[in-house]
Amino acid sequence: MLGITLIFGFVGYVALGLDPLEAAYQTVITGTTVGYREIGEVDTAYQLFTIVFIFFGVGSALYTLTVLFETIVDGRLEALFGRRRMEREINQLDGHLVLCGAGRVGKVLAAHIAERQQSMVVIDTDPDSLSVIEELGAHVVLGDARDDAILRASGIERAATLVAALTSDADNVYVSLAARALNPELFLVARAHSEGAEPKLRQAGADRVVNPQSIGGHRMATFALQPNVAEFLDVVMHDDEVEWRLEEVEVLPGSELLGLTLAEADLRRRCGVLVLAMRHPGSKLETNPDPGTLLGDGTVLISMGLRPELAELERLAGRP
Secondary structure, eight states: OHHHHHHHHHHHHHHTTOOHHHHHHHHHHHHTTOOOOOOSOOOHHHHHHHHHHHHHHHHHHHHHHHHHHHHHHHTHHHHHHHHHHHHHHHHTOOSOEEEEOOSHHHHHHHHHHHHTTOOEEEEESOHHHHHHHHTTTOEEEESOTTSHHHHHHTTGGGOSEEEEOOSOHHHHHHHHHHHHHHOTTOEEEEEOSSTTHHHHHHHTTOSEEEOHHHHHHHHHHHHHHOHHHHHHHHHHHHOTTSSEEEEEEEOOTTOTTTTOBHHHHTHHHHTOOEEEEEEOTTSOOEESOOTTOBOOTTOEEEEEEEHHHHHHHHHHTTOO
16 A cells, blocks of 8 residues: 555656656655655645645555554564465475364374474464474464365375364365365375264265274273283384384385395395285285285385384385
């Protein structure tokens, strides 16, 4: 508004006979109410134009200065630049994870994903929740995940995975439908609050549906009936102080493992890892796989071992 007003004043004074520099000078001193003196011949047209310009110019200048002052004092200027920087960083992401929902479940998910140093964008409508997530090093987008524009702002077209962890089954169904439409190749994990929502979420495009209440019940039963098994799984999956890890490693194009059988690869001797299960593209998970099973492009190995051993397996599998 201020820019348009200044252009209006500049053009008007040029039309009244001032040269460009004089017109610019007269526009600035009039619009800012400094007003040292009039330049040029002050006739009736000049006076009428200046009166009109003062009303518009002074109002625009005062409003702009007020907003600028409030923005600086409230710290919104820093937040604006931070948001622009965040948008640029998100636009550079590729193959990242998009998490919809920063509630209780979402915060736990975000913390676990951040520990694995996976690129992540979190969407939520609560700025306080997002500020907590941002401290973990994640990128955040403030808005409604059901909005296609917000999903696009998270880089959904370039994302590899989306987790729908909103507080409503209906919202998770809607997000699943929208995300699948924007990125058909997306691997989609959805949270279900009730057993009845699971088939709906799968129909909406979810590859995996997780019911936290059901999983919590199963884990409590395991602790009650098989406490050592439950403790072992907790240690391997979640205890960062223990070197033993359980990881999935995909055999990529160019890997030296391609075309070998599990026995020929001899990963136990070469890497020290133990292959517990494997999955070929489009097939079911095969536990305790046969040693004669061929390793192909896209084969996923569920392996257990020390961190250096798993890193060596990833190198053999072709991961740079």
